[in-house]
Amino acid sequence: MKALRKLLDKQKPHFEKGGRFEKFHSAFDSVETLLFVPDKVTFSGSHIRDAIDMKRTMIVVFVSLIPTVLFGMWNIGYQHFISHGIVPELWTSFFYGFWKMLPIIIVSYAVGLGIEIIFAQYKGHEVNEGFFVSGLLIPLIVPPETPLWQIAIAVAFAVIFGKEVFGGTGMNIVNPALTARAFLFFAYPADMSGDKVWIADKLDAYSGATPLGNALVGNFDKIPSPYDMFMGFIPGSIGETSVLMILLGAAILLITGIGNWRIMFSVFAGGIVMALLFNWWGANEYMKLPFYYHLIMGGFAFGAVFMATDPVTAAQTKRGMYIYGFLIGVIAILIRVFNPAYPEGVMLSILLMNVFAPLIDHYVIESNIKKRLKRMKDLVSN
Amino acid sequence: MSTSYLIKKGLDIKLLGDSEKTIVDYTAKRFAIKPTDFIGVFPKMMVSEGDLVKVGTPLFFDKNRSNLIFTSPVSGKVEALNRGAKRRLLEVIIESDGKNETVKVENQKVDGLSREAIIEKLLQTGLWPMLRQRPYSVIANPAEMPKAIFVPAFDTSPLAPDFDLIVHGRGEEFQQGLDVLRKLTNGNVHLNVDAKNTTSKVFLNSKNVQINKFGGPHPAGNVSVHASKISPINKGEVIWYLYPQDVLTIGSFFMSGKLDFTRIVALAGSEVLKPRYYKTTLGASIRRMVDGNVTKGNNRFISGNVLTGEKIETDGFIGYYDSLVTVIPEGDYAEFFGWLLPGFKKFSFSKVFLSWMFPNRKYRLDTNLHGGHRNLVMTGKYEQVFPFDIYPMALLKAIMVEDIDAMENLGIYEIDAEDFALCEVIDTSKTEMQAIVRKGLELMRKEMS
Numbered sequence: 117m118k119a120l121r122k123l124l125d126k127q128k129p130h131f132e133k134g135g136r137f138e139k140f141h142s143a144f145d146s147v148e149t150l151l152f153v154p155d156k157v158t159f160s161g162s163h164i165r166d167a168i169d170m171k172r173t174m175i176v177v178f179v180s181l182i183p184t185v186l187f188g189m190w191n192i193g194y195q196h197f198i199s200h201g202i203v204p205e206l207w208t209s210f211f212y213g214f215w216k217m218l219p220i221i222i223v224s225y226a227v228g229l230g231i232e233i234i235f236a237q238y239k240g241h242e243v244n245e246g247f248f249v250s251g252l253l254i255p256l257i258v259p260p261e262t263p264l265w266q267i268a269i270a271v272a273f274a275v276i277f278g279k280e281v282f283g284g285t286g287m288n289i290v291n292p293a294l295t296a297r298a299f300l301f302f303a304y305p306a307d308m309s310g311d312k313v314w315i316a317d318k319l320d321a322y323s324g325a326t327p328l329g330n331a332l333v334g335n336f337d338k339i340p341s342p343y344d345m346f347m348g349f350i351p352g353s354i355g356e357t358s359v360l361m362i363l364l365g366a367a368i369l370l371i372t373g374i375g376n377w378r379i380m381f382s383v384f385a386g387g388i389v390m391a392l393l394f395n396w397w398g399a400n401e402y403m404k405l406p407f408y409y410h411l412i413m414g415g416f417a418f419g420a421v422f423m424a425t426d427p428v429t430a431a432q433t434k435r436g437m438y439i440y441g442f443l444i445g446v447i448a449i450l451i452r453v454f455n456p457a458y459p460e461g462v463m464l465s466i467l468l469m470n471v472f473a474p475l476i477d478h479y480v481i482e483s484n485i486k487k488r489l490k491r492m493k494d495l496v497s498n
Numbered sequence: 499m500s501t502s503y504l505i506k507k508g509l510d511i512k513l514l515g516d517s518e519k520t521i522v523d524y525t526a527k528r529f530a531i532k533p534t535d536f537i538g539v540f541p542k543m544m545v546s547e548g549d550l551v552k553v554g555t556p557l558f559f560d561k562n563r564s565n566l567i568f569t570s571p572v573s574g575k576v577e578a579l580n581r582g583a584k585r586r587l588l589e590v591i592i593e594s595d596g597k598n599e600t601v602k603v604e605n606q607k608v609d610g611l612s613r614e615a616i617i618e619k620l621l622q623t624g625l626w627p628m629l630r631q632r633p634y635s636v637i638a639n640p641a642e643m644p645k646a647i648f649v650p651a652f653d654t655s656p657l658a659p660d661f662d663l664i665v666h667g668r669g670e671e672f673q674q675g676l677d678v679l680r681k682l683t684n685g686n687v688h689l690n691v692d693a694k695n696t697t698s699k700v701f702l703n704s705k706n707v708q709i710n711k712f713g714g715p716h717p718a719g720n721v722s723v724h725a726s727k728i729s730p731i732n733k734g735e736v737i738w739y740l741y742p743q744d745v746l747t748i749g750s751f752f753m754s755g756k757l758d759f760t761r762i763v764a765l766a767g768s769e770v771l772k773p774r775y776y777k778t779t780l781g782a783s784i785r786r787m788v789d790g791n792v793t794k795g796n797n798r799f800i801s802g803n804v805l806t807g808e809k810i811e812t813d814g815f816i817g818y819y820d821s822l823v824t825v826i827p828e829g830d831y832a833e834f835f836g837w838l839l840p841g842f843k844k845f846s847f848s849k850v851f852l853s854w855m856f857p858n859r860k861y862r863l864d865t866n867l868h869g870g871h872r873n874l875v876m877t878g879k880y881e882q883v884f885p886f887d888i889y890p891m892a893l894l895k896a897i898m899v900e901d902i903d904a905m906e907n908l909g910i911y912e913i914d915a916e917d918f919a920l921c922e923v924i925d926t927s928k929t930e931m932q933a934i935v936r937k938g939l940e941l942m943r944k945e946m947s
Contacts, residue, residue, distance in 0.1 A: 157828055158865045160933045164511070
């Protein structure tokens with residue numbers, strides 16, 4: 117530890133301005149701050165500070181994603197072997213999926229962090245930790261059969277156009293991970309839909325349709341049991357299938373206070389309300405689908421817990437959060453049931469509400485301003 | 499009649515090193531008035547190095563408001579005029595002769611004096627700067643009529659001094675001081691006490707004032723919180739405020755005609771060996787107070803509390819408005835994987851470190867920033883320690899882009915930099931919020947004048 121510190125201190129001057137490796141300052145800095153919380157002390161305002169920083173915040177989110185990652189790995193293998201008519205053992209499935217998913221994770225981080233470090237160096241600031249989480253979110257929301265080069269392009273697009281052009285983590289309008297997913301969805305529609313991509317290397321004869329895919333074409337009898345969907349024994353994007361694991365992650369986020377319960381709660385509330393409305397309307401089979409099916413199918417739970425709650429792109433006022441979350445839930449179900457082109461509506465509804473979040477906040481804050489002006493007016497008139 | 503208010507949002511930061519409730523006499527050799535304690539004041543010297551001064555001798559006045567004079571708290575010799583960058587005057591240091599000779603001022607009964615006459619006396623004696631105003635926290639403008647005067651009789655900040663102890667046995671002077679304040683406003687004088695901890699008869703038996711009770715965590719003791727509950731500050735309105743020791747000084751002057759800048763100051767913090775109260779005079783040097791009374795090692799000496807105080811040297815001086823000196827360790831060390839450890843002993847408002855399982859732990863906190871500066875990312879946290887009907891993040895952003903209208907609309911008149919101290923402490927992005935808010939307030943002040 118001390119030796120490491122000494123080594124860093126010795127190498128540091130080379131990376132400072134005027135040093136030999138000045139061009140790699142941001143890269144060095146990111147490694148240094150990863151290893152050591154810097155020795156910077158307060159110089160203005162409060163003399164003491166909370167021990168929390170962006171790294172700690174992001175590692176908590178990272179940890180909350182681990183259950184879905186592990187389950188996702190297992191499920192890749194499980195679905196693969198099932199499609200071949202084999203009932204696999206736990207570890208066989210897991211390792212099959214592990215080797216399938218690891219390259220995706222590596223590509224995602226390598227491309228994303230590489231771009232982040234270049235931007236940080238170029239703009240002269242420290243490397244943002246935001247991609248720490250985005251880099252893991254992206255592999256979780258893509259189908260297991262997504263080609264690696266497509267992931268690389270999508271990540272690059274998301275980091276550059278979804279985030280860095282706005283000024284980096286904290287300044288972006290839409291969720292970077294979902295930007296990557298949307299890019300894949302619209303740029304390579306042939307590879308991103310149908311029933312081939314959801315199961316790794318499946319036999320052609322076996323139907324690999326997701327529950328949502330089945331629902332879209334009216335195969336309601338082929339939708340798996342609610343138990344299987346809740347547990348996640350179904351084909352789908354890698355991290356989205358197991359609602360149980362997602363809830364485990366949600367618990368971590370809520371206990372630590374990193375995830376916002378208002379948003380999670382209202383996304384589910386919006387989804388339930390919309391699904392119940394459809395039940396009541398009942399114009400077609402899809403509308404009659406029990407409301408809780410919607411919560412455990414597709415990416416609804418994953419989106420509610422990990423995507424909608426991104427503090428940067430969500431609404432920031434308390435009342436705004438309720439409105440924002442509720443509308444995400446409503447629109448997601450609306451798209452699912454009404455739009456024949458998209459089996460899943462969660463991604464689009466979150467992206468849409470990301471764009472509208474500042475507007476919602478604007479009106480919430482406006483009402484606060486009006487209250488203040490009214491107080492002033494009452495004063496004058498008295 | 500008293501009204502009670504319960505503040506729900508906030509945070510009590512529990513630190514080690516609370517002062518023991520005993521008062522010892524403390525005689526310092528050097529004293530200083532620091533022009534930097536007074537926001538917006540441009541000092542013009544009236545004495546020079548080597549001049550002999552008495553208690554109450556004018557030292558300097560404000561270039562912008564020439565009737566605002568600042569007087570010496572002790573008698574002795576002007577030892578030095580310390581200047582900083584761009585020749586900015588930092589300290590007017592006086593070497594005390596220990597005699598406390600006082601300039602002669604005629605005193606009269608408060609009852610017979612008009613508002614103007616009282617103001618004149620306060621200005622002349624240099625007691626006036628004790629009165630500050632909101633918005634902006636600058637010294638009150640004698641030409642204005644405040645809608646109310648606030649006297650917070652308790653402090654909720656970490657390791658705060660106990661005002662009950664400070665005013666103990668001085669009820670008469672305190673009441674006299676309140677009577678003086680009474681004449682300065684056509685509104686109320688609000689004496690705000692702690693619903694639970696204020697027990698002093700001096701406060702609770704005060705007359706001719708409105709006593710309000712406040713409960714809850716810090717910042718329940720802040721002036722802005724009191725004003726926001728009792729009488730929110732609208733555009734164009736001002737309130738004045740001052741602290742109990744200043745009320746005593748004003749009261750005792752009008753009772754005896756003698757200027758007495760006695761101050762009781764708490765010395766606290768985890769690095770103090772014997773934390774206790776010291777009876778001294780305004781602007782005292784802390785050198786002999788901390789000499790041999792703090793742990794060895796690199797420490798930070800703060801005049802005031804850890805949230806809003808000012809860093810001073812070991813031979814520095816206690817600020818004009820401060821009744822507390824805090825000593826905590828400096829945090830100039832790099833911590834190996836500090837962000838990854840379970841953190842049983844790390845202080846955090848969020849429950850991301852396991853220390854949240856021990857809510858009653860008292861902490862020995864240092865000055866480490868615990869991370870690097872980032873863009874604002876986390877939301878919904880500041881509101882939990884910010885008990886105002888104001889959107890803190892929106893206001894901060896309005897200040898950052900210097901949008902005057904938005905700042906006004908979002909309520910900048912109702913708050914002060916100190917109200918953002920807790921937001922600053924818990925901020926994940928390590929934003930210097932108090933500096934930002936102070937900048938915004940100064941911008942508003944210039945815009946409005």
